[in-house]
Structure formats: C-alpha cells, structure tokens
Amino acid sequence: MKIFYVKRIFLCILFLVSVLALAQNKSERELILIDNDWRFSFGHLYDTEKDFKHAEGYFSYLTKTGFGDGPAAKDFDDRAWRKLDLPHDWAVEQEFSESGSFSHGFKTSGKGFPEKSIGWYRKKITIPETDKGKIISIKFDGVFRNSKVFFNGYYLGTEQSGYNGFEYDVSAYVNYGGENTIVVRADASMEEGWFYEGAGIYRHVYLQKTNPIHVAANGTYITSEITNTTAEITAEVSIENKGNYKGSVEIIQTVFDASNQQIAGVSENVNAPEFYKTDKYTSKLQVNNPLLWDIDSPNLYRLVTQIKQNEKIIDNYETSFGIRTIKFDSEKGFFLNGKPVKLKGTNNHQDHAGIGTALPDEIQYYRIKKLKEMGSNAYRCSHHPPTPELLKACDELGMLVINETRLMGINDYHLNDLKRMMERDRNHPSIFCWSVGNEEWNIEGNIVGERVTNVMQDFAKSIDPTRPVTVGISSGFKSGISSVVEIMGYNYLGNGDIDAHRNQFKNQPGMGTEEGSTFATRGIYFTDDAKHYQSAYDRKPRPTFYSIEEGWKFYAERPYLAGMFIWTGFDYRGEPTPYGWPSVTSYFGMMDVCGFPKDNVFYLKSWWGTQPVLHIMPHWNWSGMEGKEMDVWVHSNCDEVQLFLNKKSLGKKKMELNSHLEWKVKYMPGTLEAIGYKNGKKVLTEIQKTTEKAQNIKLSIDKENIPNSKVLVVTAEVTDKNGLHIPTSNEEITFSIKGGKILGVGNGDPASLEKDQFIDAVSLVQITNFQEQKGLTADLPQEFQNYPENDWKTAFRDRDYKNQAPSYVYKGEFDLKNNSALNKVSFFYKKIGVEAVVFINGNKINPSSEDSQKYILDSSILKEGKNTIHIAATPLQKIKDWDVLNIDPGIIQVITPAESWKRKLFNGYAQIIIQKEESADEVVLSAFAKGLKTGILKK
Structure with a gap:
C-alpha cells in the first residue's frame, strides 16, 4: 500500500509540475497553421x-x-x-x-x-x-x-x-x-x-x-503490450540537439486518457545529444485497465513528452495513440484485440467533388463517416501516403487502415519515402498493415520482385516490427512477390487461383486488397453507351472481374481470407473506364464523387452492417415505359421480403445470406412497396413511388457533417408538391451565399463537363515595347503631352547612370482581350523613379488610397485591344556602382468576375460544400431555378 501511495503522490506532483510548466513556457514549442x-x-x-x-x-x-x-x-x-x-x-x-x-x-x-x-x-x-x-x-x-x-x-x-x-x-x-x-x-x-x-x-x-533541444520531427514511437488487465507502454523518443548545450536533461513522459486525466507518468535524467546529433531514449509506463482502441469504441490516449533543462520545461510534444492488439492467422483471418474481424474495406484516392484533392479536414471525417455508415471497417490508402488528417479521422471514428507507400524499390528514393511515411504514421492505432507496393507488373512474378520485397519488408520491420507488410498483386498468384510477402494481397480473384495459392502457401495469411471492379452510374438503370452511363445493377463487368456480390461471397465464405477491399469506396476523377472522353470520373465507386450512394451501398450495408436494411431498386418514375418489364431488386438482410405494386402482392421471397432478391415487374405508375420480415414479423417497409411534377428546391445538411463545423456539406434536390424527391430531375440550380463562401459543387455525373468551381479569373498583362525619352526638368507633367515620336528609344538601354536626365518619360503598350465594365483592371506600378505620374490612353490616373503604387483603371478610359501607358518619373540613382536598379514598370492585373455558382442536378441530386465565415453569426445558402420555389438553408 505504501508503494501505491508514493507512486500516486509522484504522479500528482508530476502532473502539477507539467501543468505549471505548460502555462509558464507555452511558447517553447509552437506549431502555427x-x-x-x-x-x-x-x-x-x-x-x-x-x-x-x-x-x-x-x-x-x-x-x-x-x-x-x-x-x-x-x-x-x-x-x-x-x-x-x-x-x-x-x-x-x-x-x-x-x-x-x-x-x-x-x-x-x-x-x-x-x-x-x-x-x-x-x-x-x-x-x-x-x-x-x-x-x-x-x-x-x-x-x-x-x-x-x-x-x-x-x-x-x-x-x-x-x-x-x-x-x-x-x-x-x-x-x-x-x-x-x-x-x-x-x-x-x-x-x-x-x-x-x-x-x-x-x-x-x-x-x-x-528550443534547440527538442523532440525530433515525428520523434516518438509508442507501442503497447497487454497482459491481463494491464498495458505496458513503451515510449521511445528521439531528441535532437541543434545547440551547443552539453549536460543532462530530464525527459518526462505522461499519459492522459480521453477525459484529460493523467493515468501514468515517468521521468528520467539523461545526457543531451551532442551538437546536431539525435539520440533515442526509451521509457516504460503502465496503464491499468486500459480502454482498447476498437472499430466500435475507438478509445485514444495522449502521451505528453516534455524535456526539462535546468529545472525549466524547454519542449512539450504530444502524441495521440491507442492500445490494441492485431494478428493475422493463416487459417482464421484477422484478429483485433483477440476477436475475429472480417475486413470490410474499400480503396480510395484523395479526391472529392468540387474541391479535388484540397480537402478541408472536415471532409475527411465526412467521407470516413459515409464509409462507416455503409458498414465498412477498413480503408486502403490507394496508392500513396495519405494526408495526416485522414488518419486522424480514422483513429477517432474507428476505421482500420492499410497505409501504402508510392513506389517499390531498394534505393534511397524508395526506402527513404517508406521510412518517412512509417515514422510519421506509426503511432496511429487505425493502421494495421503497411503496404510497400501495388500491381508492379514488371516485377510481380520474378526474382526481382522477390528481392525488392524482401528488402522493403525487412526495412519496414526495422522501423515498426508491430505491424505486418503486404503488397497488392494482380498478375497471377504463383511466384515472385507472392512467394515472399508476409500478408498476401490479392488484387481481383479473376487474376489467378487464390485457393491454389493458399494451398501452396498455407502459412501465409491473405486478404483481397482490391476486389469488385464494377461499373455503375448512380440512378441509372439502363446502360446508355452513347451518354457514357452504366447501369447500377451489380453485374459482372467483364470475364476477369467479379461483381461486388460475387466478390464478397468469395471472401466471406473463406475464413482463411481476412477480408476484402472493394475498388472503390468513392468515384474519383480520372480512369473513366470503360469509356474515355467526355467521361471524366471513374465508375468504380460504391458512392459517386460526392458521396451519394449507388445501389451497391445498400447491398453492402445489408451484409456488412448490423442494422436492418431494406432497399428497392430502381426508382419508379418511368413515364412512356408503361407495360415494360423492369428488373426490380431488393437489397436486405431481412429473412423474407414481400413485394407489392399498387397494393397487389408480387410474392414473398426468402433472402439467402450475402445475396439479394429479384422480381420481374411490368411498369405502371404508382407505388412499389417492399415489406421485410424477421422471425415472421414485419420489421421494415420501403417504397418507391411515382412522383408529381417538380415544384420545390430542397436544401439539407448531410448528417455526416461534424457538429458545429465551419465546413458543411449540403445536398440540393427537387421535390414535388408532396415533398417527394424526384429521382429523374436534372434542373440547373444557381446558388448564392451570405456569411460564408462556396468551396465547390458537384453532382456525381461521370460525364459532366460543368465547372467544379466558379472563381474570379485573374490575368496578368505585360507592358510591352517599353521606351523612354528625356525630360528637360524635374517638374513632372500633370497633364498629358504629345511627345516627339522620333525621340523614343528603348527604355534603360545604355543609360549613363552617373549622368542622368532630370526626369524621363516612358511609354509602353498593353493589350486587353475585352473591356467589360464588370472587369476590375489595375496597374501595379513597380518603382522606376523617385516620383511618378501615370497616364493611361492620355488620361492621368491617381494612385489608390490603399496603395500608393496601385492605380485602378476605369473601363471608360480603356479600349479593347491595344492601350497606351505613359509614366513620367524622376530617375532612381545608384548609390554603389554595382547596384541593380529596377527597370520593370509593373504589370496590369485584370480580374474578371466569376459567373454565379451553379450545377445541374444529376438524377435528382447536387452537392454544395460551403465554409462559414469566422465572424458570421449565420450562413444563408439560397438556391434558384426557373419555375421552382427557391430553397433557403440557414445554419
């Protein structure tokens, strides 16, 4: 008991010292965005x-x-x-x-x-x-x-x-x-x-x-070992010394839980590294009754590393981490904290509608939440190291991650990239596997692939021995990389015999790193090659590729396979297979580039998730197709589903595991209704209803948004008089905003060539044919004068800077492609004289009040095509012979205002990403379209 109380008193004192030191030395380490x-x-x-x-x-x-x-x-x-x-x-x-x-x-x-x-x-x-x-x-x-x-x-x-x-x-x-x-x-x-x-x-x-003595970049490495109800934390820290201090420093390591309560701490005195050297120090801490990081309970801890020199805290470095165990078993698959977990993963690139790769942090959370809602529990970073905020979102939301380097190889370019990725990311509990390559067809099946993989794999183990290594392989599963990689990554079961490979390498765990490369367009139910639209029914796209359902059944039925990663969670720009121009995005996603779900999402939600699901496809707006037989699919995890058309039963069918149900139904307007049963009792009802004509624009904030976030994802749609969503609407919606700005717009149409962003165009127009002639006095003209044409010569050429004229008059030209009154045209003068007077097309221009060297040019004095600028100036003087004086008069800036933000609905939906102004109490988004009631959203 005495030891317990002493330890508790030490921790309390340590915590108090840490808090006081942080308050007094807050500025010792600053990280400023x-x-x-x-x-x-x-x-x-x-x-x-x-x-x-x-x-x-x-x-x-x-x-x-x-x-x-x-x-x-x-x-x-x-x-x-x-x-x-x-x-x-x-x-x-x-x-x-x-x-x-x-x-x-x-x-x-x-x-x-x-x-x-x-x-x-x-x-x-x-x-x-x-x-x-x-x-x-x-x-x-x-x-x-x-x-x-x-x-x-x-x-x-x-x-x-x-x-x-x-x-x-x-x-x-x-x-x-x-x-x-x-x-x-x-x-x-x-x-x-x-x-x-x-x-x-x-x-x-x-x-x-x-401080010169500080924790090095990505300088902590935290691992844990769980025994019964205790976790022993090993905290390795790399300290760098960029100063001349020689002597001892104290390293204080403190663990805090999610409620910011200190739960463990340790301190030790060590010798500081030598000048411009880095040394590693290791501490052991004990966490009792740890809350484990898990998919459903992503518990996180925080390690605060402090360096103390001469009784003063000189550095404070924080590391988020989780406590958990991972294990691959060649017979039983993947285990998290000792429990079997089937990997239900997706591959994804960093790309989102309207904003490209420049994702605000909130959008990282939005996308991971969308995947979690679908039932996904794993994410493969395809095919490069991710942005840190993605991993932070996965840590906090409970999403397992395969982290992947960009290129295979054994030289410094390759291994250094791998090292930097791993050292930056290895404290994230979400990461359960490192990938050192993907579909390197030139080396996959030969001895070079073996050699490269062996080096990269061993190199990765030297940096982080706690996680296994994989490679995504697609050109057969027989030799080369497949023979030596720790965790076999199968890319597409149609590319080789997975069962045969497993029987040859029974001690090698495996998972489907890419699977189910299907084509689908959201809201499209009849393939239209002329428009580049693919039907959303989940069908085998080509002989060597399998549908999502076929792929999941294959991996679900094999316990030795840890799971699969679908290609892909979201559509992305580029790779518009099976088409080309004018398709501009992929067709592979379970969701489109906005995150609007395709119908496959509901198949996965049925068998990946835990909640009851009932979904009917297609929609029921087929004017002109009365009497045509339609394929009606139902995705559900209910025991049985009964389908009705206009209250007439079309039969009840039993749902098989990991499957879907199908009916052939002749179209007639009205209501298609499905009723789901579990244990003989009705548990869910879903309808697809023929809608009336479009009447209202509806704006809504997606539920995956972060509460109180400055960045919001908004959905625009059109409804009929009864408030029903119209799945065939394609109106062009125009948007305006107060109290914020729009970051981007999208709609998920893979063949849309509409703008993602509407921003003012800034063009810079050079002043050309710049000439000069001497002035007789230092008095600068205040009215435009006509200067002798024969006296002009190239400006600044062969000037005698020791014998300059009292003043110079310069003449140049600039071309305007258009002279719209809406354009904002400015001349940014770069000082070529002590004093200056500027004339545009013979009109004297006064400098602006905000900048004495900026001249705002009114369209009334400008011309489309060639314009003339004159500058009268007293010359700059060289102080030293080697001084270089400016000879650039400046540049013309033309700002052309953007069009209003707009986007067509695609099969009923468009997306707007908005950012609230820091000072605004409220952001108001308005949406307009001809013949429709305006939609307004206030937040």
Whole structure:
C-alpha cells in the first residue's frame, strides 16, 4: 500500500509540475497553421520569360546561396497575384479538354499544358525578435509536386514526391523582428499516379518554433503490450540537439486518457545529444485497465513528452495513440484485440467533388463517416501516403487502415519515402498493415520482385516490427512477390487461383486488397453507351472481374481470407473506364464523387452492417415505359421480403445470406412497396413511388457533417408538391451565399463537363515595347503631352547612370482581350523613379488610397485591344556602382468576375460544400431555378 501511495503522490506532483510548466513556457514549442493569405500565380514549364524570369540570373539559386530570383526573390512584387487560402488544388479549377490527361480526368493541367503546370506560391510572415535562439521551421504536409522552397531568397530544398510531408529549418535565414517571405514553386507537369492527383499546396503548412533541444520531427514511437488487465507502454523518443548545450536533461513522459486525466507518468535524467546529433531514449509506463482502441469504441490516449533543462520545461510534444492488439492467422483471418474481424474495406484516392484533392479536414471525417455508415471497417490508402488528417479521422471514428507507400524499390528514393511515411504514421492505432507496393507488373512474378520485397519488408520491420507488410498483386498468384510477402494481397480473384495459392502457401495469411471492379452510374438503370452511363445493377463487368456480390461471397465464405477491399469506396476523377472522353470520373465507386450512394451501398450495408436494411431498386418514375418489364431488386438482410405494386402482392421471397432478391415487374405508375420480415414479423417497409411534377428546391445538411463545423456539406434536390424527391430531375440550380463562401459543387455525373468551381479569373498583362525619352526638368507633367515620336528609344538601354536626365518619360503598350465594365483592371506600378505620374490612353490616373503604387483603371478610359501607358518619373540613382536598379514598370492585373455558382442536378441530386465565415453569426445558402420555389438553408 505504501508503494501505491508514493507512486500516486509522484504522479500528482508530476502532473502539477507539467501543468505549471505548460502555462509558464507555452511558447517553447509552437506549431502555427499558416494556411491563410497566400499569393498565387501560374508560371511556365520552360519559358523563363513567362516564369517571371526565374533562374535567369547570372548567379542562380543553385550557384550561390541566397540568389533566388524572379518570384523566389524576397522582395519580388506579387501584389497583382491572386489571393487564396490553403489547401489549394489548382488543377480542379481548370476547364476540361479532350487533350487533357485521361488519368487526371481530362483537366487542362499538367505536362500537356505548360502554362498550367507550374504554380508559384508566396506568403509573408513576421517573426518577432524574441524568437532569436529558437529553431524556426516551415512544415509542409504535402505539395503536388516536385516543389522547390525558398525563404527570404534562400533555396531550402526540393521535394519530388507529391505525397511526402517535409520541413525545412530556416533559423539562419530569418529576419527577426521583421518581414519574412516563404516561396514555393510547384511543378505538376509529371504524374506520379494513374489517377487524379491535383496540383499545388493541397495540404496544410505550418510555422514551427522549438528550443534547440527538442523532440525530433515525428520523434516518438509508442507501442503497447497487454497482459491481463494491464498495458505496458513503451515510449521511445528521439531528441535532437541543434545547440551547443552539453549536460543532462530530464525527459518526462505522461499519459492522459480521453477525459484529460493523467493515468501514468515517468521521468528520467539523461545526457543531451551532442551538437546536431539525435539520440533515442526509451521509457516504460503502465496503464491499468486500459480502454482498447476498437472499430466500435475507438478509445485514444495522449502521451505528453516534455524535456526539462535546468529545472525549466524547454519542449512539450504530444502524441495521440491507442492500445490494441492485431494478428493475422493463416487459417482464421484477422484478429483485433483477440476477436475475429472480417475486413470490410474499400480503396480510395484523395479526391472529392468540387474541391479535388484540397480537402478541408472536415471532409475527411465526412467521407470516413459515409464509409462507416455503409458498414465498412477498413480503408486502403490507394496508392500513396495519405494526408495526416485522414488518419486522424480514422483513429477517432474507428476505421482500420492499410497505409501504402508510392513506389517499390531498394534505393534511397524508395526506402527513404517508406521510412518517412512509417515514422510519421506509426503511432496511429487505425493502421494495421503497411503496404510497400501495388500491381508492379514488371516485377510481380520474378526474382526481382522477390528481392525488392524482401528488402522493403525487412526495412519496414526495422522501423515498426508491430505491424505486418503486404503488397497488392494482380498478375497471377504463383511466384515472385507472392512467394515472399508476409500478408498476401490479392488484387481481383479473376487474376489467378487464390485457393491454389493458399494451398501452396498455407502459412501465409491473405486478404483481397482490391476486389469488385464494377461499373455503375448512380440512378441509372439502363446502360446508355452513347451518354457514357452504366447501369447500377451489380453485374459482372467483364470475364476477369467479379461483381461486388460475387466478390464478397468469395471472401466471406473463406475464413482463411481476412477480408476484402472493394475498388472503390468513392468515384474519383480520372480512369473513366470503360469509356474515355467526355467521361471524366471513374465508375468504380460504391458512392459517386460526392458521396451519394449507388445501389451497391445498400447491398453492402445489408451484409456488412448490423442494422436492418431494406432497399428497392430502381426508382419508379418511368413515364412512356408503361407495360415494360423492369428488373426490380431488393437489397436486405431481412429473412423474407414481400413485394407489392399498387397494393397487389408480387410474392414473398426468402433472402439467402450475402445475396439479394429479384422480381420481374411490368411498369405502371404508382407505388412499389417492399415489406421485410424477421422471425415472421414485419420489421421494415420501403417504397418507391411515382412522383408529381417538380415544384420545390430542397436544401439539407448531410448528417455526416461534424457538429458545429465551419465546413458543411449540403445536398440540393427537387421535390414535388408532396415533398417527394424526384429521382429523374436534372434542373440547373444557381446558388448564392451570405456569411460564408462556396468551396465547390458537384453532382456525381461521370460525364459532366460543368465547372467544379466558379472563381474570379485573374490575368496578368505585360507592358510591352517599353521606351523612354528625356525630360528637360524635374517638374513632372500633370497633364498629358504629345511627345516627339522620333525621340523614343528603348527604355534603360545604355543609360549613363552617373549622368542622368532630370526626369524621363516612358511609354509602353498593353493589350486587353475585352473591356467589360464588370472587369476590375489595375496597374501595379513597380518603382522606376523617385516620383511618378501615370497616364493611361492620355488620361492621368491617381494612385489608390490603399496603395500608393496601385492605380485602378476605369473601363471608360480603356479600349479593347491595344492601350497606351505613359509614366513620367524622376530617375532612381545608384548609390554603389554595382547596384541593380529596377527597370520593370509593373504589370496590369485584370480580374474578371466569376459567373454565379451553379450545377445541374444529376438524377435528382447536387452537392454544395460551403465554409462559414469566422465572424458570421449565420450562413444563408439560397438556391434558384426557373419555375421552382427557391430553397433557403440557414445554419
């Protein structure tokens, strides 16, 4: 008893010290989200003139430190660039074109569009003088792709992959107490995958500040071992020393439960790592009666790691983790916490309607909730490391995860990517398996595949021995990778004999890493190849691929198979198989790109879920098809289902396990009704009813939204006078919003070429043919004058800067494609004189009140086509002979206002993703369509 009380007193004191230290030293580690207020502009893939003359300097950023030029220069003038917040995907903003990439959904971005393949981002931040002595870093969760990062003109590095997180130490380059400039050049000309990947800074960016002695990036690794009612926690921490301190530090490890109660703690004194070295330290903690992380009860704990130096807390690092056990058995499948769990999984890319890959965090939760509602318990990251927020959502909602690296190989490019992914993600309890490859057909069945897999598998075990390794294999299951991989990943049972492979390798567990590659279009029940629509009935799409039902039956009936992962949970841009242009999204999803369910969702919900299900397909609006025999399917997990048409029974049928029911029914308007029975008692009723004509627009907030979230997913639909949803409606709906902004719109139509986003177009018009002539006095003209044409010569050429004229008059031209009164045209002047007067087409223009070097140009003085600009200025003077004076007069910015947000309904539905303004008390979304009552939603 004495030991118990001493330990309890120690924990209480430790907790009190930790709280006080956190309050007093809150600023020692800061992680500041810096997503807001970036500037963006397109550059050019190979034309340096169009790439803002980047890398044209005599000394480039690669030859001499600090010589970032063009937009990479600290003082580059980006005032005319577009303002935006991150995450940002510039590809989703583009139009569609048949010449675009099949893989990327025919968007006009990427290697075929050099003017839309380079994106420049710039942001200014202030770092106070008090931060001197700290380690200042810029952290990126991911940039697609081949990003080069600059800070105050200093080149920091290149990250080729669009999926790796990375960070740069900028401490030596900081202008403390003043302004600092972050610049990113993203090159999305090269694809990494064969699916839509977006473009730009599509994940979060952070400014991090730490003490020189701190927990290294992704520097904790937490494992647990459960014995009876106790879990022993092993907490390994990597401490980095970027300072000159030599001596001891104290490492304090404290575990908190979900209610923020401290439940375990330990402290030890260790020697600090040497200068610019990293050392690992391991602590053991005991958690009594742990609440295990599970699919249905995703219990989480929090480890707080603190470093104490000279009695002062100098770092505070938090890690979320879960306590659970996982096991694969070659005979009985997968076990979670000692209980058998059949994996009911889906594969997914990071892509959503309207917003592409730039998903707000709330949408990650929305999508995982949609999958959970379907009965899914597992998620495969196809085919790259995910954004951290996805894993956080899976941890918190209870979704198992296969985490997958991008490319197989044994060199630093491959293994370093795998290492970074695993070290970043290995504390997530949702992850139960690492995947080191997918369908690498060139090596799957040969000795090279064996060698590569053996190296990657052993390398992964050296980083995290607690989880197994898999590879998704599709070119037969006989040799090569299949012979050596720890967990066999079968991609499509039609690609080989799974039972034969299992009989040859009886000690090798297996699961279907991809299965059920079917084609379906939501709300379509007759295939129409002319329109590129596939029937939503679950049928075998081709000889080597099986339907969803066939696939699930195969895996469900074999206990030695841990389960299956359907291709895919959601539709995604790109891979519009079996069609091509003008189809722009896939047809594989159980849900469309918005998350609206196809009928297969209800089949899965019947056999994957735990709640009673009853669903009828198709809808019952078939005007002009009276008397035609229709295939009526019922998805249900009831014992029996009876079907009625206009109250006349069409018979009762018994439901077989993992199956569905079918009737042939001649269409007549009215009500199709199904009644489900369990143990002879009626438990569910479902109807499909012929509707009246469209009358109302209905807006509703999807139930999967996060409560009190700033980002909301809204469904638009049309109803009849009785409030019934009309499944065949396709009206174009126009939207307006107050108190927020629309992030994107979609409808799930795989052949829709409508815009995903309606944003103001920002174009930059160069001033050309720039010439000069000398002024006689330093007095600048206040009215336009006619200047002798013969006196003009190329501006700044061969100027004698030691003997300049009192003033100069400059003349240039710029072309406007149109001169709409709706356009906002501005001249952003770059200082080429001490004082200046600007004339446009002979009219003097005064600077704006917000910026003395910005001139707003009224359409009344502009012309479509060629316009003339004159600038009278007193010259800048060189102080030193080697000073380089600006010779760029500036740029014309044209902002063309976007059209109103709009989207056609597709088979009855459209989706709007909105973001509430921080200062707004209420957001109001309105929806309009000709002949329909306006829909209004207030939140």
